[in-house]
Amino acid sequence: xxxxxxxxxxxxxxxxxxxxxxxxxxxxxxxxxxxxxxxxxxxxxxxxxxxxxxxxxxxxxxxxxxxxxxxxxxxxxxxxxxxxxx
Amino acid sequence: xxxxxxxxxxxxxxxxxxxxxxxxxxxxxxxxxxxxxxxxxxxxxxxxxxxxxxxxxxxxxxxxxxxxxxxxxxxxxxxxxxxxxx
Numbered sequence: 001x002x003x004x005x006x007x008x009x010x011x012x013x014x015x016x017x018x019x020x021x022x023x024x025x026x027x028x029x030x031x032x033x034x035x036x037x038x039x040x041x042x043x044x045x046x047x048x049x050x051x052x053x054x055x056x057x058x059x060x061x062x063x064x065x066x067x068x069x070x071x072x073x074x075x076x077x078x079x080x081x082x083x084x085x086x
Numbered sequence: 087x088x089x090x091x092x093x094x095x096x097x098x099x100x101x102x103x104x105x106x107x108x109x110x111x112x113x114x115x116x117x118x119x120x121x122x123x124x125x126x127x128x129x130x131x132x133x134x135x136x137x138x139x140x141x142x143x144x145x146x147x148x149x150x151x152x153x154x155x156x157x158x159x160x161x162x163x164x165x166x167x168x169x170x171x172x
Contacts, residue, residue: 002121008128023129023152032148035088035132042094042128043109046121062118066109 001083002046003055009068009075010040043067052079087169088132089141095154095161096126129153138165 011017019039027034045062049055059077068075097103105125113120131148135141145163154161 026152027148030151032144032151033134035134038130040128040130042126044124044126048119048121058118062113065116066112
């Protein structure tokens with residue numbers, strides 16, 4: 001089964017979110033008021049696995065080795081358990 | 087009330103997702119197999135509004151005027167109805 005796995009990589013609290021700040025400033029210049037803006041990078045990985053646990057393990061490995069920098073990033077993983085027919 | 091509003095901006099189907107392809111290739115080089123990878127940009131806007139509808143309207147305006155390019159992007163908006171105390 002192929003599981004769509006959503007991986008969200010965001011900056012840890014306390015790390016300056018320059019993109020978020022810039023978006024907020026640009027919105028303000030357009031007259032759109034926000035209290036704050038946080039930027040998050042999301043990847044949807046389609047992973048072939050037997051179980052949702054197997055797909056989660058692969059996604060964790062992907063985060064650990066490529067997608068997230070543990071110094072500045074937090075990440076969360078969400079598996080769509082319904083999967084997709086091959 | 088301040089509502090956290092999650093705005094997800096992704097490429098329309100048929101538009102080349104270069105970042106997704108590159109991530110997939112990099113994962114492959116690390117020995118992590120995926121069927122496909124889709125990249126999505128997410129912004130969490132904290133919007134001061136009286137109702138969730140009001141917050142949604144502001145987020146739509148933000149997408150229309152800044153965050154999404156209608157030629158290549160689709161976007162979705164999700165309001166956390168519980169909001170946050172000021």
